Amino acid sequence: MVRLLVRVVVVVLALVAGAVGTFLLMRPKAPALPDTPALVTRVREVARLETLTVSLYKKVEFSPEPQSTNSLWKDVINWASYSLHTPRGRAIVFADVHLGYDFGRLDDSALRVQGSRVDVVLPPLETKVELKPGETEIIGSNLDSAETTQLLEKAREAFEREVKADARLKERARRSAENTLRVLFFSVGFSQVNVVDVLPPKASAG
Structure with a gap:
């Protein structure tokens, strides 16, 4: 009776071991992680990642x-005209x-893969100012069209600075x-x- 019981236990253990071995051999393997060049390609597909948009005024x-001109008399005349009719403009300018x-230029110097871990360095943060001329409110102006363009460019540069x-905005974008x-x-x-x-x-290896 004891021998029969031992044989049954041995058979059961053999069946269990066989089942476990079959499972380990047949189970689907985890897909291989992409290497650095493949990962760079995936990130580049993101192209330019716009992370934050703010509306300002x-x-x-x-x-x-x-x-100034090359002629002293013209300079005098221009200055006299400027003194009598100083061009000046004030406006409330709106912008997004x-x-x-820009991940399009990312290369493998900005990525490092170590096993299931990846380290990445972000490219420089880019800022783009989109003025909204249709919403600009002119408070008072005697500027001509060229001077008005200069006013808007001054506003754009101020927004960008x-x-x-x-x-805080840079941290939110990051x-x-x-x-x-x-x-x-x-x-x-x-x-x-x-x-x-x-x-x-x-x-280091080892």
Whole structure:
């Protein structure tokens, strides 16, 4: 009876071992993670990632200086005319400012793959100011069309300077880009995604 029981146990263990072995051999293997060049291609497909758009407005004043010429008498006449009829314009200018990253030029120097972990360095943040002339409110102006164009260009430059100096807006844009990249990298099988300023050194073998 004891021998029969031992044989039954041995047979059961053999069947279990065979079933486990078959399962391990037949189960689908996890897809291989993409290497760095393939990952660079995937990120480049994102092209220009627009991460944040803000609407702004600004009161702008502009008074162009009289243009100098090669003739002293013309300069005197221009200055006299300028003094009598100084060109000046004031307006409230509206704009949409877009912040984003251009991944189209990304290369493998900005990515490092180590196992299931990927480190990535973001490209420089780009700022694009889109003026809305149709919403511009002229408060008072005797500028001609060329001078009005200069006023709007002055406003555009002011918007761009302010946004580039705004740490909170830049941080919001960065967080948005980080979230987008994490979704992309997780979708292809990576389990750890780090967005860094400088790539860490490669792990030494052994």
